[in-house]
Amino acid sequence: MHPRPDLNPPARKEAVAGSASTEANRVTTDPAVNAALAAAPGGSAGSGSEPLVALVGSANSGKTTLFNLLTGSHYNTVNYPGATVEFAIGPGKNFAGFPCRVMDTPGLTSLIPSSLDEKVTVDALFAKHRPDVVVAVVDANQLSRHLYLVKQLQDLGFNLVVALTMSDLLRKQGRGIDAGKLSEMLECPVLPLDPRKKDKVAELGRLVEERWMAGRSLSGRRMCDEGDYQVFADGMTEDRVLSYYAALDEVEKLVTVENGGDQKTRGRGAAADRILLHPVYGLAIFLAAMFLIFTSIFWMATPFMDLIDAGFGWAIAAVKHVLPQSWIVDLIADGAVGGVGTVMVFLPQILILFFAMGYLEDSGYLARGAALVDKPLSKIGLNGKSFVPLLSGYACAIPAMMAARTIPNRYERNLTIFIIPLMSCSARLPVYTLLLAFITPHGKPWIGGLALTGLYLAGMVLGAAVSTVISRFSRNKGISGFILELPALRKPVLRVVVASTYHKAEQYLRKAGLTIVCISLGLWVLTHTPPVPAAAPATAMLSSGGAAVPATAQAAADGTSEYVTVSNSYAAQIGRFIEPVTRPMGLDWRGGVAMICGFAAREVFVSAMALMYRIDDTEGDGLADRLLARMSEVTFEGTQEKVFTISSVLGVILFFMIALQCFSTVAVAKTEAGGWKFAAVQLAVYTGAAYVLTVILVQGLRAMGVA
Amino acid sequence: MVKIINREPAAAGKESAGVEAGVLLDTLGRGEGGTILRIDAEPALKLHLMELGFVAGSPITFLMSTPFGDPNIYALRGTSIALRKSEAKCIRVRI
Numbered sequence: 086m087h088p089r090p091d092l093n094p095p096a097r098k099e100a101v102a103g104s105a106s107t108e109a110n111r112v113t114t115d116p117a118v119n120a121a122l123a124a125a126p127g128g129s130a131g132s133g134s135e136p137l138v139a140l141v142g143s144a145n146s147g148k149t150t151l152f153n154l155l156t157g158s159h160y161n162t163v164n165y166p167g168a169t170v171e172f173a174i175g176p177g178k179n180f181a182g183f184p185c186r187v188m189d190t191p192g193l194t195s196l197i198p199s200s201l202d203e204k205v206t207v208d209a210l211f212a213k214h215r216p217d218v219v220v221a222v223v224d225a226n227q228l229s230r231h232l233y234l235v236k237q238l239q240d241l242g243f244n245l246v247v248a249l250t251m252s253d254l255l256r257k258q259g260r261g262i263d264a265g266k267l268s269e270m271l272e273c274p275v276l277p278l279d280p281r282k283k284d285k286v287a288e289l290g291r292l293v294e295e296r297w298m299a300g301r302s303l304s305g306r307r308m309c310d311e312g313d314y315q316v317f318a319d320g321m322t323e324d325r326v327l328s329y330y331a332a333l334d335e336v337e338k339l340v341t342v343e344n345g346g347d348q349k350t351r352g353r354g355a356a357a358d359r360i361l362l363h364p365v366y367g368l369a370i371f372l373a374a375m376f377l378i379f380t381s382i383f384w385m386a387t388p389f390m391d392l393i394d395a396g397f398g399w400a401i402a403a404v405k406h407v408l409p410q411s412w413i414v415d416l417i418a419d420g421a422v423g424g425v426g427t428v429m430v431f432l433p434q435i436l437i438l439f440f441a442m443g444y445l446e447d448s449g450y451l452a453r454g455a456a457l458v459d460k461p462l463s464k465i466g467l468n469g470k471s472f473v474p475l476l477s478g479y480a481c482a483i484p485a486m487m488a489a490r491t492i493p494n495r496y497e498r499n500l501t502i503f504i505i506p507l508m509s510c511s512a513r514l515p516v517y518t519l520l521l522a523f524i525t526p527h528g529k530p531w532i533g534g535l536a537l538t539g540l541y542l543a544g545m546v547l548g549a550a551v552s553t554v555i556s557r558f559s560r561n562k563g564i565s566g567f568i569l570e571l572p573a574l575r576k577p578v579l580r581v582v583v584a585s586t587y588h589k590a591e592q593y594l595r596k597a598g599l600t601i602v603c604i605s606l607g608l609w610v611l612t613h614t615p616p617v618p619a620a621a622p623a624t625a626m627l628s629s630g631g632a633a634v635p636a637t638a639q640a641a642a643d644g645t646s647e648y649v650t651v652s653n654s655y656a657a658q659i660g661r662f663i664e665p666v667t668r669p670m671g672l673d674w675r676g677g678v679a680m681i682c683g684f685a686a687r688e689v690f691v692s693a694m695a696l697m698y699r700i701d702d703t704e705g706d707g708l709a710d711r712l713l714a715r716m717s718e719v720t721f722e723g724t725q726e727k728v729f730t731i732s733s734v735l736g737v738i739l740f741f742m743i744a745l746q747c748f749s750t751v752a753v754a755k756t757e758a759g760g761w762k763f764a765a766v767q768l769a770v771y772t773g774a775a776y777v778l779t780v781i782l783v784q785g786l787r788a789m790g791v792a
Numbered sequence: 793m794v795k796i797i798n799r800e801p802a803a804a805g806k807e808s809a810g811v812e813a814g815v816l817l818d819t820l821g822r823g824e825g826g827t828i829l830r831i832d833a834e835p836a837l838k839l840h841l842m843e844l845g846f847v848a849g850s851p852i853t854f855l856m857s858t859p860f861g862d863p864n865i866y867a868l869r870g871t872s873i874a875l876r877k878s879e880a881k882c883i884r885v886r887i
Contacts, residue, residue: 145871194843194844195843197839197843199840224870224871226870226871227845227869227870227871228870229845229869229870230844230845230869230870230871233843233845321839322839323838323839323842326839326842326843326847327842327847327848330842330845330847330850334849355855355856355867355872358855358856358865358872359856362856362857362858362859362865363859364859365859367858367859368859371859452874456858456863456865456874457858457859457860458860459858459860459862459863459874459876460858460860460861460862460863461860469863469874564834564837566837566876566878566879567863567874567875567876567879568840568841568844568873568874568875568876568879569863569873569874570844570871570872570873570874571865571871571872571873571874
């Protein structure tokens with residue numbers, strides 16, 4: 086018996102990283118997993134009278150395509166707070182003749198997980214609500230490798246149906262699989278199918294139902310439990326693997342039917358790869374793909390964002406128009422509707438990026454991209470598998486951090502999570518757009534566009550720098566590696582890409598959406614309390630300085646003024662209290678309050694600016710134009726000194742580039758990187774560095790004579 | 793062009809009798825193939841590679857490298873797998 090130092094079973098690459106990582110990868114019947122499964126949509130109460138059908142298989146076996154087919158793409162990702170557990174579960178309505186739930190799982194090659202996402206799958210299989218039937222999705226082209234998992238599942242007593250995919254690719258090479266013989270040898274049903282076509286769905290449903298009934302009739306049959314799994318995992322020695330493969334090689338030989346095809350075509354897609362991974366063309370194609378994705382953010386997302394912004398502006402006005410004037414209506418209109426608007430504004434960039442990435446992923450290109458950038462990324466302490474999470478970071482840090490689960494090495498995973506907030510997420514775009522419009526000359530929008538591209542690149546460069554510095558000074562990195570299967574190149578299935586885009590956007594909405602709306606409501610309350618009595622404004626404003634007097638006069642003329650309320654609110658009191666801190670950054674207390682509001686979500690900064698600098702809902706130009714006009718005239722209270730100058734605006738941009746201004750991200754970093762300490766350090770480092778660098782930039786520019 | 797370096801002669805004298813040395817996987821030339829002899833790696837990595845199908849007796853071919861020269865792409869058991877050279881070094885093959 087070969088001694089295995091790392092039982093339990095750990096992510097193998099991390100075996101050297103210490104006992105903490107071993108603990109993190111222990112497969113348990115986690116109560117959170119059980120709760121998540123019990124609460125899964127489409128599910129029934131309690132012990133689950135509706136059977137649970139789990140799809141298990143390698144990431145590239147067509148499993149997710151099949152899942153979308155079986156559930157009609159109507160599924161929910163179930164995430165249980167506090168646990169790194171995520172499943173996609175949907176009702177099997179297109180599928181079997183009986184009510185059931187279908188669960189998709191992250192790709193798996195063996196029941197001994199080697200990364201966090203694989204552990205999620207194993208967790209799901211051994212949760213209290215054990216799947217009643219497991220559909221193992223097997224690529225006919227790599228029978229022995231994929232049947233390896235099937236064998237393991239069988240040894241642990243799972244009730245199996247094998248779905249054999251990609252037979253068409255095999256047929257092109259003049260080969261086939263005798264499914265009947267395979268079924269005989271495996272002693273379980275085997276159904277060849279194409280997950281992109283519906284024709285075999287009913288048959289698969291029938292087989293699953295048969296297995297389910299068979300499983301139920303053997304009610305005395307003992308299901309394997311956690312203890313059995315431990316015994317199994319401990320016994321997974323080299324000899325055991327060899328004996329599995331010896332048996333599977335035999336199976337493969339016996340079930341493969343040769344139809345006399347061309348031997349030379351058997352290097353799957355090798356011709357296309359010779360171009361995609363060519364030293365010159367490959368690099369050019371990669372850069373072109375990245376360039377297309379990023380420019381699409383600018384020319385596709387921005388118009389949609391303006392549309393959403395205008396739409397919600399209209400909605401706020403409509404609410405105020407329809408309902409009688411009272412503070413509660415204002416709260417609903419500005420706080421709730423405005424908050425939802427803030428959340429929705431990010432969606433275009435998120436959707437575009439995730440759609441493009443989903444398209445590339447389903448085509449098989451993304452894995453090649455990861456392989457391509459592995460070497461450069463390893464130079465800065467990361468891994469080729471950091472590529473997809475970092476790219477996702479340009480949409481939203483939340484799904485990006487969750488995507489880092491596929492990185493097997495714990496150190497590299499955490500380093501990736503650490504620098505993800507530096508990637509220019511969708512929340513920064515509205516802020517950059519506003520501020521760049523302020524400092525770039527009129528009539529030359531291309532300068533702003535160029536500057537915006539520069540800011541996106543700067544995020545990448547900064548991330549690389551931080552990663553390099555950290556990896557230079559850290560120890561206990563564990564063993565770095567890069568083993569990645571390159572899936573066959575094929576035409577993406579639009580339905581699958583759309584569904585995955587939708588669910589990633591949903592992750593953002595679910596995790597960040599509520600937080601942003603709540604903080605938006607809280608901010609409204611802080612900026613509108615205490616209520617100012619009708620007579621009070623004049624005295625209140627006089628005390629705060631001469632420059633504000635015209636505003637007071639106007640306020641008196643209007644009868645009521647939002648501005649008066651705001652400048653006497655708790656938020657203003659806090660703002661004045663912290664003005665000594667914001668002043669070195671070149672901001673007055675109002676700008677400081679807007680900056681703090683940006684911690685709800687960066688984009689809130691824009692609407693908070695409008696609120697603090699008294700841009701009301703009067704008709705006229707667009708909000709952005711009025712805000713820009715207002716920004717160019719505001720002065721520090723009691724002086725003639727302008728607040729927004731080239732230096733202070735550049736300072737704000739720098740601050741937004743670096744500071745970790747998103748509470749939702751902090752919460753996700755805590756869960757994904759495993760601890761408050763990590764999240765707290767990340768928050769402190771970025772926000773502290775942002776402040777110091779901003780002060781240095783602003784004061785430095787002013788010392789050099791830049792206004 | 794892939795340089796062929798560090799190629800050891802089959803059945804090197806320093807090996808104990810009966811154990812075939814073969815060559816390291818990362819020294820294969822482009823398009824060159826062989827049969828896996830064994831894996832020399834720390835136990836966890838070795839087991840992981842074996843579970844992925846890198847077991848003795850499996851035919852393997854070096855398909856191509858990537859633009860930055862690492863990782864390399866190998867054909868194994870009906871699929872293409874990217875492996876860093878540091879990992880390919882752990883695998884000995886008979887040409």
